[in-house]
Amino acid sequence: MNTKVMIPVEHILLASTACSKRALIAEIAGLLPALDPDQILELIMAREHLGSTGIGHGVAIPHSRMSDLPEPVIAMARHPEGIDFDAIDGQPVYIVVMLLVPDDEEGQHLELLAKLARLLQKPEFRESIMAIDDIQAMSDLFAGVQLL
Amino acid sequence: MNVLILGAGEVGFHIAQRLASEGNDVSVIDNDAARLQRVADTMDVQTVLGYASHPTTLAQAGAENAELLIAATTNDETNMLACQVAHSLFKVTTKMARIREADYVNHPKLFGRDELPIDLIISPEHEAAKSIVKRFQVTSAVDAQEFANGKVQLLGMRIPPKGHLAGIALSELHEVVDGLRTYVVAHEHNRLWRVPTPETVLLAGDSIYLAVAGRDVERLLACMGSEEYRGKSSAQRNVLIVGGGHVGYIVAQQLEKLGTSVKLIEYNPMRAEWLAEHLDRTVVIHGDALDRQLLEEESIDTIDDFLALTNDDETNILGSLIAKKYKVGHIVTLVNRAIYSDLMREMGLEITVSPRLTTASAILRHVRKGRIFDLSTLGDGTLEVLEAEALKTSAILNIPLSELQLPENTVIGAIIRGDKVIIPNGDSMVEPNDHVLLITQGTALREVEKLFEVGLEFF
Numbered sequence: 184m185n186t187k188v189m190i191p192v193e194h195i196l197l198a199s200t201a202c203s204k205r206a207l208i209a210e211i212a213g214l215l216p217a218l219d220p221d222q223i224l225e226l227i228m229a230r231e232h233l234g235s236t237g238i239g240h241g242v243a244i245p246h247s248r249m250s251d252l253p254e255p256v257i258a259m260a261r262h263p264e265g266i267d268f269d270a271i272d273g274q275p276v277y278i279v280v281m282l283l284v285p286d287d288e289e290g291q292h293l294e295l296l297a298k299l300a301r302l303l304q305k306p307e308f309r310e311s312i313m314a315i316d317d318i319q320a321m322s323d324l325f326a327g328v329q330l331l
Numbered sequence: 332m333n334v335l336i337l338g339a340g341e342v343g344f345h346i347a348q349r350l351a352s353e354g355n356d357v358s359v360i361d362n363d364a365a366r367l368q369r370v371a372d373t374m375d376v377q378t379v380l381g382y383a384s385h386p387t388t389l390a391q392a393g394a395e396n397a398e399l400l401i402a403a404t405t406n407d408e409t410n411m412l413a414c415q416v417a418h419s420l421f422k423v424t425t426k427m428a429r430i431r432e433a434d435y436v437n438h439p440k441l442f443g444r445d446e447l448p449i450d451l452i453i454s455p456e457h458e459a460a461k462s463i464v465k466r467f468q469v470t471s472a473v474d475a476q477e478f479a480n481g482k483v484q485l486l487g488m489r490i491p492p493k494g495h496l497a498g499i500a501l502s503e504l505h506e507v508v509d510g511l512r513t514y515v516v517a518h519e520h521n522r523l524w525r526v527p528t529p530e531t532v533l534l535a536g537d538s539i540y541l542a543v544a545g546r547d548v549e550r551l552l553a554c555m556g557s558e559e560y561r562g563k564s565s566a567q568r569n570v571l572i573v574g575g576g577h578v579g580y581i582v583a584q585q586l587e588k589l590g591t592s593v594k595l596i597e598y599n600p601m602r603a604e605w606l607a608e609h610l611d612r613t614v615v616i617h618g619d620a621l622d623r624q625l626l627e628e629e630s631i632d633t634i635d636d637f638l639a640l641t642n643d644d645e646t647n648i649l650g651s652l653i654a655k656k657y658k659v660g661h662i663v664t665l666v667n668r669a670i671y672s673d674l675m676r677e678m679g680l681e682i683t684v685s686p687r688l689t690t691a692s693a694i695l696r697h698v699r700k701g702r703i704f705d706l707s708t709l710g711d712g713t714l715e716v717l718e719a720e721a722l723k724t725s726a727i728l729n730i731p732l733s734e735l736q737l738p739e740n741t742v743i744g745a746i747i748r749g750d751k752v753i754i755p756n757g758d759s760m761v762e763p764n765d766h767v768l769l770i771t772q773g774t775a776l777r778e779v780e781k782l783f784e785v786g787l788e789f790f
Contacts, residue, residue, distance in 0.1 A: 203395075203396035205396055205424060206396050233700065233784065233785045233789065234725075234784035234785040235784075238787055246790065247790070269332075292790060296788060297788065300787060
């Protein structure tokens with residue numbers, strides 16, 4: 184199954200200036216005003232408490248289920264200085280892609296998460312993300328890849 | 332993790348020290364410059380002088396980045412208000428408040444996401460009282476701690492000179508206990524607490540903790556064979572409580588429920604009167620607990636349990652020493668200040684309860700990563716017990732314990748699977764959603780946490 188990663192431009196933050204993991208997640212949650220940013224912050228932090236989603240190489244994929252969500256929602260932020268995300272390799276995180284999924288369909292969400300993780304593990308893709316200086320280009324970059 | 336601690340008193344100080352030593356970014360707020368200076372001199376944390384509930388003070392302390400706020404000032408209202416401010420203005424993820432006044436705590440409707448946003452209410456007096464009553468129920472042991480709603484107990488006891496346990500190695504223990512499933516999870520010899528190995532030999536005078544299923548406790552104590560371990564049941568015991576403050580009152584209340592006959596000595600006449608009105612069957616005596624004539628009038632030599640629970644450490648220690656002179660079998664001493672806790676054993680007082688330590692454990696349990704249900708200390712506090720749920724995708728799952736790479740000085744004392752208690756051996760495996768009771772040296776806690784952390788694919 185081929186999936187596209189659609190990140191609308193308004194869900195993209197190119198240069199976060201947050202000073203902590205929590206503040207960064209609050210910023211990304213703030214990109215989704217229609218979805219109750221406070222609740223997103225709580226859900227994501229609760230999941231992070233069970234184990235960090237910082238997968239190494241400066242990438243984190245915080246995620247959570249959320250009830251009353253019609254379809255998966257993705258938002259992302261870039262932090263040029265890097266931030267302590269409690270990642271598994273202990274390194275700062277520069278790229279944060281947040282994934283919120285509806286309360287059902289276990290298998291599909293896992294697949295989407297796994298595909299995102301595989302994509303972000305490619306060094307050339309991470310380099311492209313860091314090189315972009317425009318939100319439309321960022322949205323296009325994600326839309327242009329076929330997730331395998 | 333960014334942590335804000337409000338109040339640099341005994342509890343705040345202890346928690347700040349603990350969290351800072353584990354590499355967290357800690358800020359401590361207090362309005363007393365001298366107390367704050369003591370914190371700044373002792374540990375690597377940020378200190379902010381000011382009123383804990385004021386938005387500017389909280390902002391200055393970095394509330395915007397904080398994941399956890401621990402409101403531990405001596406003022407209930409400040410603590411509650413600080414949680415509200417931290418929630419409404421700074422969206423701090425987890426908020427804990429120390430609340431003493433039972434009148435607040437008894438109204439759970441006050442608290443919640445849309446009410447007073449406090450995730451955990453901590454009452455040092457309640458925690459201390461709870462731990463006193465808990466161990467009272469197994470008075471024959473020196474210490475007893477319940478886990479998983481009583482499905483598992485850790486019994487702490489001394490090895491008596493002529494008991495069946497003196498001189499045996501742990502690998503031979505099963506013969507003494509008649510095949511009963513039990514596991515020695517902690518061992519003290521010459522005042523040094525360790526997690527034992529199968530080769531460890533128990534000597535008279537050593538102390539141990541045994542993990543045992545709640546339903547097997549009586550049988551286990553019976554197997555130990557020594558008279559010392561055969562206590563009277565709660566209802567037959569005569570208890571003398573000294574001090575009718577928060578802790579004394581709660582303990583007396585709980586003991587009444589167990590059917591124990593309780594006498595309580597209170598120094599303050601007004602408080603004594605109040606206690607007499609509010610307690611049902613407890614005999615309240617107005618007087619000085621250090622008055623030997625009074626103690627003899629109350630026939631202290633026939634008392635089974637002496638609980639020194641005033642809010643004055645010195646009175647508690649002296650009272651306990653007097654009780655010891657009258658050969659009271661079971662003496663519990665409440666001690667607030669850290670400096671005394673270290674001295675207690677030197678003075679021959681074995682059982683101390685420290686509101687500071689019990690409260691700190693209650694808080695730290697919620698700081699740990701993963702789904703932790705209980706965290707408390709054993710012995711002199713160097714060993715910790717952790718009850719955690721093994722969630723799907725965590726590293727601890729589906730590996731026989733003999734092959735599982737546990738951190739050093741760490742053992743799994745019990746696995747709780749639904750209603751079943753498994754006292755494990757090398758072939759046992761942890762399955763998803765099991766509760767695991769694990770004993771470790773405090774320094775290895777971070778590594779232990781990793782065993783329970785979920786993988787990326789956990790939703």
